[in-house]
Amino acid sequence: xxxxxxxxxxxxxxxxxDIPSASxxxxxxxxxxxxxxxxxxxxxxxxxxxxxxxxxxxGALTLTHGSSLYLPGATNFTTEANDSLDFIATAANTVRCTxxxxxxxxxxxxxxxxxxxxxxxxxxxxxxNVTGDGTAWQTSSTTAWTEIYDIGSxxxxxxxxxxxxxxxxxxxxxxxxxxSTSHTENNFYIFTSNRNYSIGHENFADIFVGANTAYNxxxxxxxxxxxxxxxxxxxxxxxxxxxxxxxxxxxxxxSTSVYFGGALLA
Amino acid sequence: xxxxxxxxxxxxxxxxxGQAWANHVETTFPEKSEAMMLAKVAxxxxxxxxxxxxxxxxxxxxxxxxxxxxxxxxxxxxxxxKRQREYPSVEELVVALYDTDDKAAIEKRRxxxxxxxxxxx
Numbered sequence: 001x002x003x004x005x006x007x008x009x010x011x012x013x014x015x016x017x018d019i020p021s022a023s024x025x026x027x028x029x030x031x032x033x034x035x036x037x038x039x040x041x042x043x044x045x046x047x048x049x050x051x052x053x054x055x056x057x058x059g060a061l062t063l064t065h066g067s068s069l070y071l072p073g074a075t076n077f078t079t080e081a082n083d084s085l086d087f088i089a090t091a092a093n094t095v096r097c098t099x100x101x102x103x104x105x106x107x108x109x110x111x112x113x114x115x116x117x118x119x120x121x122x123x124x125x126x127x128x129n130v131t132g133d134g135t136a137w138q139t140s141s142t143t144a145w146t147e148i149y150d151i152g153s154x155x156x157x158x159x160x161x162x163x164x165x166x167x168x169x170x171x172x173x174x175x176x177x178x179x180s181t182s183h184t185e186n187n188f189y190i191f192t193s194n195r196n197y198s199i200g201h202e203n204f205a206d207i208f209v210g211a212n213t214a215y216n217x218x219x220x221x222x223x224x225x226x227x228x229x230x231x232x233x234x235x236x237x238x239x240x241x242x243x244x245x246x247x248x249x250x251x252x253x254x255s256t257s258v259y260f261g262g263a264l265l266a
Numbered sequence: 267x268x269x270x271x272x273x274x275x276x277x278x279x280x281x282x283x284g285q286a287w288a289n290h291v292e293t294t295f296p297e298k299s300e301a302m303m304l305a306k307v308a309x310x311x312x313x314x315x316x317x318x319x320x321x322x323x324x325x326x327x328x329x330x331x332x333x334x335x336x337x338x339x340x341x342x343x344x345x346x347x348k349r350q351r352e353y354p355s356v357e358e359l360v361v362a363l364y365d366t367d368d369k370a371a372i373e374k375r376r377x378x379x380x381x382x383x384x385x386x387x
Contacts, residue, residue: 229291
């Protein structure tokens, strides 16, 4: 029996010279493993049929999916440095990605966008003497939060992080105690990474009568433009008195508890 | 997260602390943090370039100026406003009309406030 050596179908594992990125990438024949330098996007490859080869990318560039450059998930892929992709040329100048080893350990197939993002968290217990003298209190000042729901897993320890870019409705209610008539000035905000929303400015002397030393404010609501990864927190600062003001919580979305929530609108 | 100088400058154009933003994203969404960062940088790159000029301010510089202005607005008020903020409420004054002890306490508080914020000569 005779054996025909088909060298074009074999991968030698030899590292070839670096190849500068180009819209049509020419796969050299001095090896089967190449570093791709530069950041020019790749839309096609020039390669003989039957070759198997591995490309390691030295930087960020985009491979454009198409019939002659078939990528996992049939979608474009943006590399980062040290990503590796394996290919086979199923015909001359027609390649399919058959494997990957990405720096982040993930997949080149982009996860479907999270379209359902909702959260509601209630302060679990009273936070005593947190403001009154101008000290700022934010929802991120404590980890004592009871999550009623957190679809999209964006809420953690008083901070909401947007999993997706979009418009979010955010609401913040405060129930505060320990107030005296000297607490005559107060500012409330909903902070987001892109901008801060001033939602209230009250003089408690105008609000409180008699023996009332506690009051609920809000819920205040805004619609915020957030990019994926942006954060949001609620903020309160009271002035002109002593640091005797409490943020009160009981773990429920009641008028007698601080709570913070939101949802992705679109 | 490692950022280039341009990436950091663009993030600082949009958020108060670009490095902290990137680090938070890396911790919260490690599997897609790089893509999130690149997307935000790409989205605001032109805005950053358009804003460059002699009086350019980062987001942090803008916020610092805003908070300073707010503080000045709050503190740079007349003695009358400062007194008004700390005087007993109308409710307390009404109650004091019918209670001698309360009235004495109210008068002391009013005197203390006047002493704290004296009328300019």
